[in-house]
Amino acid sequence: MANQVEHALTEEMLPLLQKECFVTIATVDFERKIPHVKAISWIYAPNGQTVRFLVDHRSRMIDNIKANDGVVLTLIANGSTYSITGSARVVTERIEQLPLKLSLIELDVKEVRDVMFYGAKMTMTPSYEKTYDAEAAAKLDRQVMEVLKKTE
Template sequence: MANQVETKLGEELLPLLQEERYISLSTVDHETGGPNVNSISWVYAKDEKHVRFAVDNRSRIVENIKSNPHVAVLMFGAGSTYSITGNAKVVQEKMEDVPLKLALVEIHISEVRDVMFYGSRIINEPKFEKTYDKEAAEKLDKQVMEGMLK
């Protein structure tokens, strides 16, 4: 996909966003009008034009999106770095069947761009681990992913 601009997730990226993964989300700060960057992991590509994610419904992310829907997602995968931009909206203020107060947000994708610098590739994608109770984390992750599929 290098040097190409797509309007949807291709068959290489779609499955990568159908599992929990580390991504960076950029929003426009509702107070300063400047950039606001966060790392999140509860993300799911509903289809090639829509990506959903879950965040605490008290998060600055939610207020930023309500004020300005323009967002950018930065993800690593398929040997490269991708910028996915679009407009986001809060689909649910509080996800059902999830014990935490999480908002469900959906991005309508307008652009997918390979932004890796020339002559290079990603050889190790970022990995993370949950530092709280492993069983509780797995149960919560399952509930959140199921909630995003509804």
């Protein structure tokens, strides 16, 4: 995909965003007007035009999106780094069926770019491990993914 601009997630990218994975999200800080970047894993793309994710309801990202809907997701996968740009909106301020107070955000994908620098490839996909109770983490992850998959 190098040097190409896509207007939707590609067939190779879609399955990567249909399970928990590491991405960063950049918004514009509503007060300071500078980039605000967060790493998240609760993300799901039901199709090539839409990406949903959950964040803590107190996250600064919520106010940032309400003030400026421009968002960039960064995904490292398939040997490269991708910038997924679009317009975001807060769909639900508080998901009631989850034990944590989480907000649902939906991104309308406008542009997908391979932003890896020339002559290089990523040799490993980022990985992480949960540092709290493994059983509780797995249960919460299942609940979160159910919400992300069911939301219309």
